[in-house]
Amino acid sequence: MFSSHKHGGQLRCFSQTFGIPLADWMDVSTGISPWVYPLPPVPPACWQRLPESDDGLASVAAEYYGSPYLLPVSGSQEAIKLLPHCFPSNRRVGIISPAYHSHQHAWAAQGHTVQALKPTQVAAALPTLDVLVVVNPTNPTAQRYSAETLRHWQQTLAQRGGCLVVDEAFMDVTPTQSLITSEPQAGLVVLRSVGKFFGLAGIRLGFVWAETPLLQAIAALQGDWSVSHLARWAGQQALADQAWQQQQCSRLVLAGERLHTLLQRYYGDALQSTPLFSYLPSPHAATIHQTLAAQGILTRLFTEPAALRFGLPATEQDWLRLEQGIHSCQP
Structure with a gap:
């Protein structure tokens, strides 16, 4: 193995x-x-039938996250891996560090130029970046960034065609601090995870929130059944239970x-x-x-x-x- x-x-x-x-x-x-x-007993169809995209997960997720502009992924890890493929080659990518290591690995593996930044270095580096990756709250340091700060960074990047990527895997306890809005915004991508808050890391389910063309680009890179039938069913139960x-x-x-x-x-x-x-x-x-x-x-x-x-x-x-x-x- x-x-x-x-x-x-x-x-x-x-x-x-x-x-x-x-x-x-x-x-x-x-x-x-x-x-x-506490998931109910798993319906036999979850084991027997292939997953279907019109099973109701989209509407439940839209209600939970406050927007329909979502793509289900096999854990936010899949989005982290695929996202760098959706940008032109050799982008200049800043990642506020220390942070979840897979972000750095994914962007570097795709040939982008990656720069690790301290939070105090972002303002000076921003004019030179095409993409800025922020984990909020940060895994592992627990550092938090205000929505005002993040939106300033996003707007600065978007003016030059750049993009802010915010990994909100640990945001569910404080949903009002999320950058997700009902309509997508230019130059902003948000990643969400079902595994952490719900204690369901094993089902491998997450979501990407972004503008439609980027969601379509990520979807084109996914396998035909990237998110399993079981994960989709479990996600519906958990996301609907207010x-x-x-x-x-x-x-x-x-x-x-x-x-x-x-x-x-x-x-x-x-x-x-x-x-x-x-x-x-x-x-x-x-x-x-x-x-x-x-x-x-x-x-x-x-x-x-x-x-x-x-x-x-x-x-x-x-x-x-x-x-x-x-x-x-x-x-």
């Missing part, structure tokens, strides 16, 4: 390395909700605040948080990561710069276990 990238999770690898059975691990390495949308969404928002906000408070107690104010994860820059990140992993607690380690990402524990027992693990890391 071959894999081109490393992501959070990877439990089997760590299980083998540390000699701890899979069932004994607590995985807080991702930003995926520990509370999974009562559950409200409950999920409330508990994620509370859990995110609890995680931030816990980590702040031990590591001070260096960390940044979203409702789904916290980001802790630390020169001791590798040591903390190893110490926790030896106890069957998996975090996500980053090396440039040295940092850790902590996702949310699922149960009170997990919260206690995480705090005990963090306490054991103290000098």
